[in-house]
Amino acid sequence: MWFPIETAKGVVTNGVWEVDFGPFNENRVLEWITLQGPSSSVCTVFLDTILLDTTARGDFNRADYFVGIPIAHGRLLRLVWNVSTGIQPIVSVGMTDGNAFDGYGETPHY
DSSP states (O other): OHHHHHEEEEETTTEEEEEEEEEOOOOOEEEEEEEEEOTOOOOOEEEETTEEEEEOOOOEEEEEEEEEEEEOTTTTTEEEESSSSSSSSSEEEEESSSSOOOOSSEEEEO
């Protein structure tokens, strides 16, 4: 099952732009991230404080996780830019419950 797409805007935290999603009430699987942010910036993705991903382009980028990244309930997905200047970042995420629809019914997503 797909959860509704979530979108959030950045706030300046500890001198850098940050966008947080969660903590979640149920287990989820992160399928994709789309972001826009300040030009000439870098964005790093964390699960709580665990490094998951980074991109050299924090101004405009997309990540597709074909296997998906499990996020247990109570965990926090955090995106952090290396700057606090420029345009306010905006991020959208697509998540499922770990099952993908195959056209015939729900099948496990691995």
